[in-house]
Amino acid sequence: MYRDWLWDNGDFRFTPRGDAALAEGLQVVRQDLLARLVSPRGSHWAFPHEGSALPDYVQAALDELTRVEVLQEAERTCLEDARVEEAQGEWTEGGLRLALRLSGEALRLLLPWPLEVKGA
Numbered sequence: 001m002y003r004d005w006l007w008d009n010g011d012f013r014f015t016p017r018g019d020a021a022l023a024e025g026l027q028v029v030r031q032d033l034l035a036r037l038v039s040p041r042g043s044h045w046a047f048p049h050e051g052s053a054l055p056d057y058v059q060a061a062l063d064e065l066t067r068v069e070v071l072q073e074a075e076r077t078c079l080e081d082a083r084v085e086e087a088q089g090e091w092t093e094g095g096l097r098l099a100l101r102l103s104g105e106a107l108r109l110l111l112p113w114p115l116e117v118k119g120a
Helices: 026-038 064-079
Strands: 003-005 022-024 086-092 095-102 105-112
Touching: 003 026, 022 026, 026 064, 026 095, 026 105, 064 086, 064 095
Parallel strands: none
Antiparallel strands: 003 022, 086 095, 095 105
């Protein structure tokens, strides 16, 4: 079972009592992967190999080559997480949809394009 602080738009979420809210299970994996996908590689001082090149594509023309590069970068970035066994992406009307297999469990993410981060 995974447990971590719950993030909301880049900040901690708190309970009505003022305690830090906790995320559990797949919610932790989801927020970890989303943070990794939208953070530029090397932007965290303690984990310089974390992050992705997806922010480099934010204002790029969304032609077929860019779609392929973004899809491959998203899949590769997800596979860098030890909890992810398989990653498959596809472009949909809403953005890039990633289907991930995690040691027996499935997790689906939708990255709206243009890239933006929203709280869970």
